[in-house]
Amino acid sequence: MSTHVASTSVKKSVVVEALIARAFKVFTEDFGSFKPAEHNLLAVAIAETVFEPRVGGYVYDRGVDGSECRWARVLAYEPPNRLLLSWNISPQWRIEIDPDKTSEWEVRFTAETANRTRVEIEHRNLGRHGEGWESVRDGVDQGWPLYLQRFADLLAQET
Amino acid sequence: MRAPPRRGAAPWDLGAGPSRNASGLRLSLAALADPTRRTLFELLAERPRPVGELARRLPVSRSAVSQHLRLLKEAGLVVDRPEGTRRVYQLSPEGLDALRAYLDQFWSKTLAAYKTAVEQPSADSE
Numbered sequence: 001m002s003t004h005v006a007s008t009s010v011k012k013s014v015v016v017e018a019l020i021a022r023a024f025k026v027f028t029e030d031f032g033s034f035k036p037a038e039h040n041l042l043a044v045a046i047a048e049t050v051f052e053p054r055v056g057g058y059v060y061d062r063g064v065d066g067s068e069c070r071w072a073r074v075l076a077y078e079p080p081n082r083l084l085l086s087w088n089i090s091p092q093w094r095i096e097i098d099p100d101k102t103s104e105w106e107v108r109f110t111a112e113t114a115n116r117t118r119v120e121i122e123h124r125n126l127g128r129h130g131e132g133w134e135s136v137r138d139g140v141d142q143g144w145p146l147y148l149q150r151f152a153d154l155l156a157q158e159t
Numbered sequence: 160m161r162a163p164p165r166r167g168a169a170p171w172d173l174g175a176g177p178s179r180n181a182s183g184l185r186l187s188l189a190a191l192a193d194p195t196r197r198t199l200f201e202l203l204a205e206r207p208r209p210v211g212e213l214a215r216r217l218p219v220s221r222s223a224v225s226q227h228l229r230l231l232k233e234a235g236l237v238v239d240r241p242e243g244t245r246r247v248y249q250l251s252p253e254g255l256d257a258l259r260a261y262l263d264q265f266w267s268k269t270l271a272a273y274k275t276a277v278e279q280p281s282a283d284s285e
Binding site: 010012013014016017018022023026027030033034035036039119121123126 | 259265269271272273
């Protein structure tokens with residue numbers, strides 16, 4: 001009862017009425033058009049979100065003032081079936097530069113029929129962000145209030 | 160930007176979530192949706208604190224604070240330990256629930272909006 005063991009992954013899926021090739025293309029090329037707008041680490045509004053379509057590329061937000069935030073790195077790029085990216089955002093809502101402390105998200109595209117595609121996302125290895133939680137616990141980090149505010153904003157939008 | 164998806168209209172799959180995970184998430188969300196509990200959580204984010212100290216900083220009774228702390232604990236967001244005659248609370252070192260809760264919502268929203276985008280009748284198909 002006292003120990004709550006949290007899963008270290010999040011899984012989501014959706015079935016879309018589209019060819020697998022189009023499903024993949026829209027996901028990568030138009031990522032910025034459907035990514036939640038509140039997902040923004042920049043100090044200013046986002047002018048555009050770029051998904052660089054190659055291994056080693058980044059997903060980054062460019063602010064209206066030209067500043068950039070590279071928050072995901074492309075680890076696998078296999079059109080039209082699969083994507084694997086890192087998640088370089090720490091629990092303190094900052095860019096994590098240590099790859100050992102990033103989680104990853106995989107996107108799989110599966111043709112269910114000719115014009116129907118299942119898209120599955122698994123965001124896993126959340127435990128790798130663990131260092132952050134320890135620093136929070138030790139009280140040396142002030143990131144939590146900001147993170148909580150983001151979280152609260154999300155909650156407010158949900159209701 | 161395209162219009163955001165209609166809330167509740169998108170038939171996204173809630174994922175592989177066995178009900179235990181889903182209910183755990185709902186518990187976390189509910190726990191942090193309350194302003195008093197959020198304040199408690201923020202105070203504990205600064206450092207571990209005993210119940211009495213938390214109660215002094217909030218305009219509610221000590222028993223109310225204890226109740227809020229119990230709920231945060233049940234949600235897996237904080238843990239407690241005895242220290243002499245006191246009980247000290249701190250954020251759960253395994254506190255991944257909040258991050259999971261954020262990502263859960265992030266991906267739900269993203270996929271719902273993605274579905275809307277990809278199913279648009281060739282508005283941007285060349």
